[in-house]
Amino acid sequence: xxxxxxxxxxxxxxxxxxxxxxxxxxxxxxxxxxxxxxxxxxxxxxxxxxxxxxxxxxxxxxxxxxxxxxxxxxxxxxxxxxxxxxxxxxxxxxxxxxxxxxxxxxxxxxxxxxxxxxxxxxxxxxxxxxxxxxxxxxxxxxxxxxxxxxxxxxxxxxxxxxxxxxxxxxxxxxxxxxxxxxxxxxxxxxxxxxxxxxxxxxxxxxxxxxxxxxxxxxxxxxxxxxxxxxxxxxxxxxxxxxxxxxxxxxxxxxxxxxxxxxxxxxxxxxxxxxxxxxxxxxxxxxxxxxxxxxxxxxxxxxxxxxxxxxxxxxxxxxxxxxxxxxxxxxxxxxxxxxxxxxxxxxxxxxxxxxxxxxxxxxxxxxxxxxxxxxxx
Numbered sequence: 001x002x003x004x005x006x007x008x009x010x011x012x013x014x015x016x017x018x019x020x021x022x023x024x025x026x027x028x029x030x031x032x033x034x035x036x037x038x039x040x041x042x043x044x045x046x047x048x049x050x051x052x053x054x055x056x057x058x059x060x061x062x063x064x065x066x067x068x069x070x071x072x073x074x075x076x077x078x079x080x081x082x083x084x085x086x087x088x089x090x091x092x093x094x095x096x097x098x099x100x101x102x103x104x105x106x107x108x109x110x111x112x113x114x115x116x117x118x119x120x121x122x123x124x125x126x127x128x129x130x131x132x133x134x135x136x137x138x139x140x141x142x143x144x145x146x147x148x149x150x151x152x153x154x155x156x157x158x159x160x161x162x163x164x165x166x167x168x169x170x171x172x173x174x175x176x177x178x179x180x181x182x183x184x185x186x187x188x189x190x191x192x193x194x195x196x197x198x199x200x201x202x203x204x205x206x207x208x209x210x211x212x213x214x215x216x217x218x219x220x221x222x223x224x225x226x227x228x229x230x231x232x233x234x235x236x237x238x239x240x241x242x243x244x245x246x247x248x249x250x251x252x253x254x255x256x257x258x259x260x261x262x263x264x265x266x267x268x269x270x271x272x273x274x275x276x277x278x279x280x281x282x283x284x285x286x287x288x289x290x291x292x293x294x295x296x297x298x299x300x301x302x303x304x305x306x307x308x309x310x311x312x313x314x315x316x317x318x319x320x321x322x323x324x325x326x327x328x329x330x331x332x333x334x335x336x337x338x339x340x341x342x343x344x345x346x347x348x349x350x351x352x353x354x355x356x357x358x359x360x361x362x363x364x365x366x367x368x369x370x371x372x373x374x375x376x
Contacts, residue, residue, distance in 0.1 A: 020046045024074055031072050032099050032299040033131045041130050044164060051118050060111040069121045070100035076117030080109040099303060132338035136171035137161045138315030156206045159231025169268045171342040177268060181258035186251045193249040199238030201261045205230050208255015213248040222248055239265045274344045276358035282331045290329040295343040304372040314339045317346055324352055333357040
């Protein structure tokens with residue numbers, strides 16, 4: 001963006017076509033915690049963002065701001081300055097830039113471009129929610145793989161949990177999702193849904209195959225538009241909307257469907273009870289013999305963690321429970337509280353005494369630096 005004069009506040013310019021180029025996508029796959037997302041979830045995030053550009057001298061954000069965004073530097077150099085005047089130079093090639101830039105809120109530093117830069121930003125709550133979901137799913141899939149009696153259902157369960165259908169469901173309820181489905185045997189030729197009907201449930205194909213027919217209007221003949229196999233869901237619009245069915249679904253071979261009723265879906269949106277402790281209460285519990293459990297990723301743990309905390313990433317929690325003492329009380333923590341709440345719930349179901357740090361460390365801006373022994 002040569003020829004533009006820098007301003008005190010950046011007016012960021014999006015990529016021309018609003019999309020993230022393939023080269024930037026490859027960069028993002030190395031960023032934390034984006035590197036823990038599967039391709040579909042990362043693609044879902046990228047649909048709503050674009051690469052932005054910053055001229056040398058422009059300000060990215062000011063100390064004291066609260067924007068609830070994770071900002072990643074793709075190319076270029078930034079200068080970070082504290083209100084006390086301490087200055088740090090940051091290059092996109094540094095390991096630190098695989099993490100969001102100075103992400104604690106409110107911002108502890110002012111960030112200015114030392115050179116022309118490119119960057120990308122995500123809504124912190126949305127990104128953290130998808131990461132929590134992904135890691136909770138991995139926990140459940142490990143559990144499924146360890147139960148031989150579930151081998152016949154592993155394919156559709158895995159496909160369902162990897163889909164975006166249940167992103168509104170709290171990660172803590174992922175295990176409950178599978179128990180809410182009821183089995184429906186079907187035969188070739190059975191019409192499961194009819195276009196124009198009112199819907200009150202959705203289905204997942206456990207076994208078999210179904211054809212999707214759709215007509216553009218009431219006077220037109222229906223045409224085959226898709227074919228669905230195991231793990232594919234249909235009729236899900238009825239779970240969140242009162243819209244009429246937009247297609248007819250007919251089985252083309254015998255099989256099994258798993259049905260989820262609308263009222264059961266809404267029950268999944270409610271979070272079960274988990275004990276939460278604020279940071280002062282957690283400190284008292286630790287002084288009385290409790291133990292921290294950090295449930296974030298390896299990279300997040302290495303960047304900074306509580307002193308003497310056990311590291312048990314949420315997705316591998318079940319594999320590490322043999323390290324826990326049933327007589328000890330544990331306090332799980334993460335950045336926002338989502339992953340730690342899910343971990344506390346899973347551990348409670350296994351019989352351990354555990355609470356979650358309410359709101360995660362992002363709620364305790366001043367005390368977070370004191371608790372988290374930062375590597376950089």
